[in-house]
Amino acid sequence: AQSVTQLDSQVPVFEEAPVELRCNYSSSVSVYLFWYVQYPNQGLQLLLKYLSGSTLVKGINGFEAEFNKSQTSFHLRKPSVHISDTAEYFCAVSEVGGFKTIFGAGTRLFVKA
């Protein structure tokens, strides 16, 4: 079975500052890794995904994430955040060839002016 732990429930940050949202996962089989974003009163939207290959993955809106197999982590980063990045961010894992995606509890990113 897989599990996902998002280490921060809330991350407040000033506009134009860098941010890192932390995610650790656990699995005994090969997995795909994802970050999704959820804006208020909306569904989830894919930010980026790691399938294989390069461990640094670039996504939409200037976000990137690095897969670290030895530390079973998939942290999300952005070098300079905007007010519009205020949202809930979910790390997720899907077993290769499996049928379900497991989500973390979410990290609320709050960008202050």
Next chain:
Amino acid sequence: DAGVTQSPTHLIKTRGQHVTLRCSPISGHKSVSWYQQVLGQGPQFIFQYYEKEERGRGNFPDRFSARQFPNYSSELNVNALLLGDSALYLCASSGFRDRGDTGELFFGEGSRLTVL
């Protein structure tokens, strides 16, 4: 192309009632998954259907059931509603699990159920 559409967007029910939620996947997608998102938590997996067959079920009671139709749309049914069933119910469609599908999910905006 239209994204994943869900209906209704909001609904209020009382304890003991039953509810049906509907979902239309992205054109060409044959897999539909349902998730429950309680306020302040991440989505919890309920069901996945592929080609009209149930491929997986999460840890939910038998009061929860679903089905997928020949046009790949889907319904989620919940019987004997409890207060704890109040949540945002998300439908997601995806590509072909059996053909190297990466598991990327495309979500609708959800149906917000309030049970009083």
